[in-house]
Amino acid sequence: MAEYNLTIVKTEYLLPNIVSMLLDISAVTEEIRPGQFFQVTCGGDTYLRRPISVCDVTVYEGHPVLRLVLEVKGKGTHLLAEKKVGDSLCVLGPFGNGFNLKDVKKVDLIGGGLGVCPLFYLTRALLEKGVETRVFLGFRNQAAIFLTEEFKALGADVTVSTDDGSFGEKGYAINVYKANYTGKPDMLYTCGPQVMMNTVVAFADEQGILYQESREERMGCGFGACLVCACKMQDDSMGHVCKDGPVFGTGMVAVGGKVAHHG
Template identity: 35%
Template sequence: MSIQENCRILDHQEVAPQHFKLVVASKYISSHAQPGQFVNVRCSTGYDPLLRRAFSIHRTAKEHERFELLYQVVGKGTRSLSQYCVGAELDILGPLGQGFALEKKDIAILVGGGMGVAPLLALAETLKQTTKAIYVLIGAKDKARVLAEKEFNAITDQVLVSTDNGSYGKKGFISDILLNVIENTLDPSYLPLATIYACGPNPMLKAIADIAFQKKIPCQVSMEQCMACGIGTCLGCVVKTRTGYQKVCDDGPVFKSEEIVWQD
């Protein structure tokens, strides 16, 4: 069940150019959120913007009654959100949507492109309790925009980075790194023991889904769509799936990659 909670801001820092980490106090959402779920935030005290904005839950600390968001300033809502100071309250609705299904597999491969790393930290922290090996693959435009690498390094020593311009990590797409890990790092006999979890731009997710299909590895993707209501009533966020259109906010945002009818 989701609720509306007024959450006090405990910390709010710019962690990369135009990228912020926001820590808020919350009794309910912090203790009920599952990895891959999101919240809808009212980003101003007035009516502009009118609609709430969706953000993945980046990390939860149930025992400290707080959770974190990681976001990029792209427009009016996120610009307004970035002006909020520590001590202010935010009107937050959550937790929303269907998160990642936690597979009891030995190997988890987490792939995040750009802001797509946001939901993967909570996932990695949960999986580390049950999974033998966690690979985290982070793709970014450039070195300055590589997000949460330090936090992932604290969970696993298998963090691999690619940047579009080669300013850090390997030059190229993170899907190429995934293919390399599957073909050259993992023992082929371990592939049936692996699950891929991915979040990022749609072309990246499609490339990851193709690789997962070829290599017969189960894959879950967290989809992004522009959202209006965020609670399943407006039908503004649908994606085409093999069983018809489904709502990203309510049926997702996480889907099995083979369910999605990928558009070019």
């Protein structure tokens, strides 16, 4: 993990509130794995860096690039969205353990909303390893859909659903997954709103499926010092999403997992 000043080589709005950025990583020598994230300096009077997942690592116009996809929410992400091609972004990372891709031949992925971002690079990596990969992507409605065509272009078997049925299958991604359940995969990977992941984990536990969930908590330091990202583990200890995660495996995090100071 190190600090880098990366040049932006492409920016693109995928939706009015979702920006995709490609950053030149020619100078980055360490491996960047699916499920890891970077702490990004936003500028202005924002003091804390903002955690953003690795959405992809690929090649653009002959250069290796890191792709970040971010939702414009508050002050920090607004400032990031104003950056232009040629600007540099100060990032610290890569942080986190990332997804484990070992010993899997057939897997299912369930992503919801912004949680589809880290699953994109995971899908690419799984397909490159020859793993049979089914992807279930859920969104609130048609207007909230992004990245799905790019998942398909990777060659994955993709099912898109919307809560209100305005596009694709109707219903929550977990219910669409249950309706298309073809038996136990070697691993079920999930990332999305906590309420969605709770239902995915409950189904995985019920069926005895091994799973990996990528959790999102508010973060301060990013390396285990401030406790802002604490979550409750099943053995009653406290885990740190930044240091011990963000990916947690079967039976690690207590149901829900949130601690009191996160509301």
